[in-house]
Amino acid sequence: MPPGFWGQVGSLLAADLRREWRGRAVVGLMVSFVCVTGLILNFTFNLALESRVATAVGAFWTALLFATILGLGRVFVLDGENGVWEGLTLILLDPGGLFLAKLGSNLLFLTVLDSVAVPVFAALYNLPLLHGAVLLPIALGTLALGAAGTLFVPLAGASTAREILLPVVLLPLLVPVLIGAVQATVAALTPATAGQPPWTGLLAACAALFLGSGYLLYGYLLDD
Amino acid sequence: MILLEAAPPPVRTPPNGRTDRTARLQRALGGATAITMLIAVGMSFLYAPPDLVQGQAQRIFYFHVPLAWVAYLAFFVVLVGSVGYLWRKQDGWDRLAAASAEIGLVLTSLVLISGSLWGKTIWGTWWSWDPRLTATLVLWFIYLGYAMLRALTTAPERAKRLAAVLGIVGFIDVPIVHQSVVWWRSLHPAPVVLNAAGPQLPGSMLATLLVGLLAYTLLYGFLLVWRVRIAGAEARVIDRQRQTALGEE
Amino acid sequence: MPPTAPGVAIAAHNLGKSYGVGWALRGVSLSVAAGAGLAVFGGNGAGKTTLLRLLATLSAPSLGTLHLLGHDALRDPRRVRPALGVVGAQSYLYADLTVAENLWLYARLYRVPEAGGRVAAALAAVRLDGVAARRVRACSRGMQQRLALARATLHRPAVLLLDEPDSGLDADGQDCLARLIAAGRAAGQAVVLATHDQELGVALCGHALILDAGRPIYSAPALAHTPAEWRARCVLAQSRSRVA
Numbered sequence: 146m147p148p149g150f151w152g153q154v155g156s157l158l159a160a161d162l163r164r165e166w167r168g169r170a171v172v173g174l175m176v177s178f179v180c181v182t183g184l185i186l187n188f189t190f191n192l193a194l195e196s197r198v199a200t201a202v203g204a205f206w207t208a209l210l211f212a213t214i215l216g217l218g219r220v221f222v223l224d225g226e227n228g229v230w231e232g233l234t235l236i237l238l239d240p241g242g243l244f245l246a247k248l249g250s251n252l253l254f255l256t257v258l259d260s261v262a263v264p265v266f267a268a269l270y271n272l273p274l275l276h277g278a279v280l281l282p283i284a285l286g287t288l289a290l291g292a293a294g295t296l297f298v299p300l301a302g303a304s305t306a307r308e309i310l311l312p313v314v315l316l317p318l319l320v321p322v323l324i325g326a327v328q329a330t331v332a333a334l335t336p337a338t339a340g341q342p343p344w345t346g347l348l349a350a351c352a353a354l355f356l357g358s359g360y361l362l363y364g365y366l367l368d369d
Numbered sequence: 370m371i372l373l374e375a376a377p378p379p380v381r382t383p384p385n386g387r388t389d390r391t392a393r394l395q396r397a398l399g400g401a402t403a404i405t406m407l408i409a410v411g412m413s414f415l416y417a418p419p420d421l422v423q424g425q426a427q428r429i430f431y432f433h434v435p436l437a438w439v440a441y442l443a444f445f446v447v448l449v450g451s452v453g454y455l456w457r458k459q460d461g462w463d464r465l466a467a468a469s470a471e472i473g474l475v476l477t478s479l480v481l482i483s484g485s486l487w488g489k490t491i492w493g494t495w496w497s498w499d500p501r502l503t504a505t506l507v508l509w510f511i512y513l514g515y516a517m518l519r520a521l522t523t524a525p526e527r528a529k530r531l532a533a534v535l536g537i538v539g540f541i542d543v544p545i546v547h548q549s550v551v552w553w554r555s556l557h558p559a560p561v562v563l564n565a566a567g568p569q570l571p572g573s574m575l576a577t578l579l580v581g582l583l584a585y586t587l588l589y590g591f592l593l594v595w596r597v598r599i600a601g602a603e604a605r606v607i608d609r610q611r612q613t614a615l616g617e618e
Numbered sequence: 619m620p621p622t623a624p625g626v627a628i629a630a631h632n633l634g635k636s637y638g639v640g641w642a643l644r645g646v647s648l649s650v651a652a653g654a655g656l657a658v659f660g661g662n663g664a665g666k667t668t669l670l671r672l673l674a675t676l677s678a679p680s681l682g683t684l685h686l687l688g689h690d691a692l693r694d695p696r697r698v699r700p701a702l703g704v705v706g707a708q709s710y711l712y713a714d715l716t717v718a719e720n721l722w723l724y725a726r727l728y729r730v731p732e733a734g735g736r737v738a739a740a741l742a743a744v745r746l747d748g749v750a751a752r753r754v755r756a757c758s759r760g761m762q763q764r765l766a767l768a769r770a771t772l773h774r775p776a777v778l779l780l781d782e783p784d785s786g787l788d789a790d791g792q793d794c795l796a797r798l799i800a801a802g803r804a805a806g807q808a809v810v811l812a813t814h815d816q817e818l819g820v821a822l823c824g825h826a827l828i829l830d831a832g833r834p835i836y837s838a839p840a841l842a843h844t845p846a847e848w849r850a851r852c853v854l855a856q857s858r859s860r861v862a
Contacts, residue, residue, distance in 0.1 A: 147726075147729035147730065147731055147733070148726050148729065152726065153726060153727055153729070156723055156726040156727065157723070157727070160712065160715060160719070160723045163714075163715060163719070164712060164714040164715060167714045167753070168714050226713050227708050227709045227710060227711050227712070227713060227754075228706070228707075228708025228709070228710055229710055229711070229712055231676065231708065231710070232708075232710030233727075234676070234699070235674070235676075235699045235700075235702060235704060235710075236699075236700065236724070236727040236728060237699075237700040237727065237728055237729055238727060239696075296534075296538070300518070300531050300534060300535065301518070303522055303524075303527055303531060304518070304521040304522040304523065305521070305523065306521040309517070309521070310514075310517055310518060310521050313510070313513060313514045313517055314514035314515075314517070314518055314535065315514075316510075317507050317508075317510035317511045317513075317514060317546075318511060318514075318538065318539065318542050320507045320546050320549065320550070321542070321545045321546050321548075321549035321550075324549045324550070324552070324553045325549060328552075328553070328556070342552035342555065344552075347545070347548070347549055347552070350545055351545060354538070354541055354542065354545065355538075358534075358537065358538045358541070362455075362534045362537065362538070365455060365530045365531070365533070365534050366530075366531065366534065368527075368530070368678075368695075524637075526678065607639065610639045611636050611639055611641070611680075614636075614639060614640060614641055615634065615641055615644055615681075
């Protein structure tokens with residue numbers, strides 16, 4: 146019984162996960178980076194201030210952002226091996242489906258990253274990151290970062306100057322995601338604040354933008 | 370079963386009418402820009418009264434605000450060109466987007482510089498993380514990324530397509546960036562450099578501002594038409610070189 | 619726009635590809651019927667790979683038209699791609715998946731009916747059934763090339779485009795290649811085969827075309843000349859362009 150659209154997306158997703166399971170190149174890179182960065186940021190930021198929570202949350206999202214960019218960049222390099230990326234343009238699946246498959250595997254890798262980063266930062270900086278209200282901004286922020294990365298890493302990766310181009314192209318677009326993620330996380334951790342701007346709504350809007358444009362525009366990244 | 374004739378390739382030149390029309394448009398825009406710019410600058414320095422609080426320094430406002438407006442307009446045109454290119458696949462749309470992005474980047478730089486000068490004069494600091502200036506700074510970076518993407522992607526067809534994708538997503542991101550920065554700044558209120566752009570402008574100031582808006586919009590239009598024509602001429606030269614290479618042998 | 623005659627799988631007219639100012643390929647027109655085979659000969663840099671990439675819609679031509687299976691391949695390449703089988707310079711194989719897993723994945727992506735049977739048959743056809751559980755990364759170049767062949771023919775494409783498929787293949791592998799092409803043509807596949815091996819080209823294809831410096835130099839039915847004569851013509855064309 147030949148698979149339908151979701152069957153194909155599922156097959157691609159399963160293949161990506163299987164490859165990662167065997168090589169563990171991407172998740173290993175991201176997890177080790179985030180842990181080391183968590184350590185380093187402790188020395189570069191003075192955490193004895195009253196705004197300790199805000200600074201620690203800022204450090205958390207900084208580490209997560211750079212780990213994401215590194216990891217998704219590695220995914221792209223691995224997909225370039227043997228021209229697999231080009232081979233996918235020949236198959237019977239519309240580009241939106243390819244985007245969803247890639248997004249799915251990237252998000253799974255990022256979830257693994259989060260599940261290490263959250264406890265590590267919670268422990269190192271004494272942040273109660275593991276209770277309910279905080280997980281929503283973390284999830285939304287990860288979703289937005291993942292969607293933006295899935296779309297823009299191949300976009301920047303098409304040129305030979307990938308390492309220079311990716312941060313310059315991607316990071317300015319992510320400014321609202323970072324603002325929203327940090328503020329929403331802080332707001333969830335310090336419930337006393339009232340009259341806050343809708344940070345979670347901002348994150349949701351960013352996620353929607355990157356998901357929508359990724360799904361609709363991915364095809365233009367694939368051709369020639 | 371296998372044919373081997375190589376048909377002579379057609380040489381592509383635009384119909385002469387079109388070249389003349391755009392040249393006339395460019396000259397008309399140039400003339401209009403020169404006149405209105407002269408009036409606008411004159412009004413900024415001579416007609417508009419000095420601000421009660423900021424004194425003569427406030428006159429930067431008449432350059433800074435129209436520049437900002439036109440910078441955003443330029444990026445809207447980048448969006449239009451990007452969508453047009455992806456939809457129609459005609460190079461003309463891509464040239465429009467590229468030209469507008471180039472001009473927009475320059476104009477945004479001027480917005481940042483003038484805003485910084487204003488801040489230095491009024492508050493003594495070169496940069497104050499004022500929300501609108503900050504959002505403009507992020508915008509500048511987005512379009513720097515656009516320019517770098519175009520410059521660093523070697524395959525020309527792919528560069529156009531990828532730039533179009535970035536042009537679309539970048540522009541939609543702009544209002545989100547703006548709002549997020551405004552909200553972020555609202556947490557830590559700081560001197561706002563640009564509050565002179567409020568609704569209670571006396572008539573003479575408002576008139577000066579509007580003339581300035583017109584003048585800078587015409588300037589943008591003039592530069593845009595000029596730049597697009599140059600890009601079109603470049604494309605025709607490359608085309609002709611290619612046809613020559615093809616015709617040899 | 620000349621309508622494609624029925625039974626013509628590939629109809630290309632005045633194809634040209636330019637990167638910058640120079641032309642990698644120009645003035646190539648060809649027509650390949652269903653079940654027919656076209657061998658493309660030429661030295662390195664002659665434009666064989668460019669031509670095959672254009673036919674595979676992996677690259678858009680700067681000039682010319684291309685119709686595949688009756689459809690305008692330039693206006694809507696995605697529509698015709700699933701009917702193409704491509705073996706190119708890159709293998710399109712996932713290095714960290716096994717031989718069988720690669721074929722299974724592509725069977726699903728191409729929506730191949732009775733995937734189980736087809737995958738087994740494809741493995742048998744390229745004689746890789748013994749190493750079905752080996753990761754591609756651990757396979758030799760020749761084995762990867764065979765797997766690429768299996769992958770390209772798995773979905774029984776109507777058009778098979780092969781760019782030097784014999785490179786890296788031992789005698790056994792070349793035998794598999796020959797059988798695959800012959801069986802495909804018998805079933806109505808149109809085959810375009812770019813190769814340096816004139817014997818292979820003449821044996822498997824009905825027509826042959828020589829490219830040099832991106833231009834079509836000579837074309838004739840394959841059996842009009844012996845392989846040695848074809849080789850001589852290729853060498854002559856190359857030396858002529860070097861002198862020019």
